[in-house]
Structure formats: structure tokens, C-alpha cells
Amino acid sequence: MKLMNELYLYREMIFSLVRRDLKGRYKGSVLGFLWTFLNPLLQLGVYTLVFSVIMRNGIKDYYLFLFVALIPWIFFSTCVSGGATCIMTQKEMVKKIYFPRQVLPLAFVTSQFVNMLLSFVVVIPILIISGKGIDLLAVTFLPLIMIIEYTLALGMAMLVSAITVYLRDTEYILGIITMAWQFLSPVIYSIDQVPEEIRPIFLLNPMTSILTAYRDILYYKQVPQVSTLLNAVVMGVGLMLISLFVFHKLSKRFAEEL
Template identity: 65%
Template sequence: MKVLRELYSYREMIFSLVRKDLRGRYKGSILGFLWTFINPLLQLMVYTIVFSVILRAGIDKFYLFLFVALVPWIFFSSAITGGATSILSQQDMVKKIYFPRQVLPISYVTSSFVNMLLCFLVIFGVLIITGYGINIKALFYLPIVMIVEYILALGIGLLSAALTVYFRDLEYILGIVTMAWMYLTPVMYSVDMVPEQFVPVFNLNPMTPIIVVYRDILYYKTIPQISTLMHAFILGIFVLFVGSIVFSKLQRNFVEEL
């Protein structure tokens, strides 16, 4: 509670860092903020060509099947890899002034989350323009799964940010881990395609129920199962709890390590 109260008192600093990150993300580029929408669209195009034309996944309207899961995954992976360097990239600030160090990974994950929300405008646009449609009742569950994913991403972001200060190679290892993690998550394929004997292990992946819920709401247009939401919520809270504890213990020696 003490940490939460302190973070609340520094909320203006968090908002300021979020605005700074969003403005500076594509600063100096010709297309600027449009890259927020272009990046997921280009990735969608590549994966659609590979899995619809070359490897043929055999899934109806595969571009929609993929898109509604790809955007949340991009947020999650960027929160991990970018969050890992959030302390290192602001080491001058960490050395010179006092503030809750959690502010830095929180601000980065939050700016990535806002970026994802903007990308969802593209998803809704595609669903409407193509005539695929939206289930309004199911859509009420979308903010819930977004919050759950944010909690999970923040937990891993705190953990990776603290560990990277001590193990600099983790920054590069996480790039490989997130790439492998994507293929172990049902982003480009259906859960039904996983062999039955691997399903229990597969469900240990905290992103599995989150992607399933996104797809239920936006692709299958059905109300997600409460058990799936609870599974995702419990895993998210557990990861955030662990990440917060590890960060609190390791931050004591950040200045010495930097």
C-alpha cells in the first residue's frame, strides 16, 4: 500500500513520461504517428501471405483471425522487450533524482498499451468495412481482457526491467524469447490444433487464455467463458505480484549497478 500511495503521488510524472514516449516514438520520421497503424498492417500482410497462400492454415477469413490476436501480441511483446530497458535508458535520471523506480516500466508499458488501443481503431475499421460485424454484447468484455493483459504485461515488464539492470544480456535474450513465445501462443493458429497431450502444458502459457478471449469476442463474436477470463486474471495477478516483489528487492542497488 505504501508503494501504491507513492506511485499515486507521482502520477503526473507517469503521465508526462507516457506523453513523451508517444510523441517521440516516431519523431523525425516522414510518416510519423501513422507508423502506429502501418506496423501491424504490414505484419498482418506478411503473415497472411505466408499462412493463407504458402502454408495454407485453412482458416476462414484468416486475416481477421490473425489480426485480432496479432495486435494484442505486439503490445505484449513490446512491453516485455521495451520495458526491459526502461531503467537503463533513463539511468541518468535514476542516478540524479529520487522517484519510485517503478514509474519507468509503468510509463513504458502504459504508452505501449495506449498504442495498442489506437491500433484497435484499425481492427474495428476492418471488421466494419469488410461487413464481418461486431457483437455488441461480447464487446463489453473487451475492456476486461485488455486490463488483464495490461496487468500481465506490467508484471513481466517490472521483472525484466529489474533483472536487465544486473544482467545486460537479458535485453537480447528477451528478443529471442518473445519470438519463440509467439509461436507457443495461439496467435497464428487455433487452440484446437494443439495436440491433446500438450494442452495442459500449453495452458500454463499466461497469454493463451488472453488471446483466446480476444478471438472469442472479435472473431467468433461470442461472449467469452468466465472460466477463461478468471484463468487469465489469476495468472496476470500472480505475475504482477512476483514482478513487484522482485523489482522492490532489486531496485535498492540500481544506482550502484548503473
């Protein structure tokens, strides 16, 4: 409760950092903010070419099947890999002034979340134009799964950002981990394609439930199963609690370590 009150008092600082990140991300770029939409579209094109044309997998409307999971994955992976340095990049601020250190990963993840929401501005029209359409009842669950993923991403960003202050190699290790994590998550394939004997292991991956829920809502146009949502909530909240504890312990010596 004390932390929540502190974060509320520093809400203007959080909003300021989010605005600065969104404005400065593509500063000096010719296409600027258009990269928010172009980046996922280019990745979509590459994956579609490989898995729909070259390595045919037989999934109907594969580009849609992929797109609705790729956007959430880009958000999560960016929060993990980029979130690792969100404290390091603001080390002068950390050393000179007091503020709840949780502000930095919170602002970083929030700016990435805004980017994901903007990307969904492209996803929804594509679903409609393609003839796939959307189910209004199923879509009402979309904000819920977004909040769950946001919680998970924030927990991961807090955890890795705190560890990186003490272990600088974490930033580079996470590049390999996120790449492997993507292939261990149902981004480019369906969880049904995973052999049954090892499927329980895949379900331990929190992103499995989250991506399955996104795909249920937007591709299959159905309400996610209660077990899928419950699994995602438990893992998201569980990781957040662990991250808050670790971050609190490690943040006490951030200034000295930086």
C-alpha cells in the same frame, strides 16, 4: 498501499513520461505517427500471405482471425522486449533523483497500451467493413481482457527491467524468448489445432488465455468462457505480485549498479 499512494503522488511524472514517449517515438520519421497503424498492417500482410496463400490452413477469413490476436501480441511482446531497458535508458535520472522506480516500467507499458488502443481504431472498422461485424454483448468484455493483459504486461516489464540492471545480457536473450513465445502462443493458429495431449502445457502460457479471449470476442463474436477469463486473471495477478516483490528487492541497488 504505500506504493499506490507514492505512484499517485508522482502521477504527473508518469503522464509526462508517457507523453514524451508517444511524441518522440517517430520523431524525424516521414510517416510519423502513421507507423502506429502501418506496423501491425504490414505484419498482418506478411502472415496472411504465408498462412493463407502459401501454407493454406483452411481458417475462414484468416486475416481477421490473425489480426484480432496480432495486435494484442505486438503490445505484449514490445512490453517484454522493450521494457527490459526502460530503466537503463533513464539511468541518469535514477542516479540523480528519488522517485518510485516503478514509475519507469509503468510509464513505458502505458505508452505501449495507448498504441494498442489506437491500433484497435483500425481493427473495429475492418471487422465491420468486412461484414464480420461485432457482437455488442461480447465487446463489453473487451475492456476487461485489456486490463488483464495490461496487468500481465506490466508485471513482465517490471520483472525484466529490474533483472536487466544486474544482467545486461537479458535484453538480447529476450529477443529470442519473445520470438519463441509467439510461436508457443495461439497468434497464427488456433488453440484447437494444438494436439490434445500437449494442450495443457500450452494453457500454462498466460498469453494463451488472453489471446483466446480476444479471438472469442472479436472473431467468434461470443462472450469468453469463464474458465478462460479466470485463468487469465489468476496468471496476470500472480505474475504482478511476484514482479512487485522482485522489483522492490532489486530496486534498492539500482543506482549503484547503474
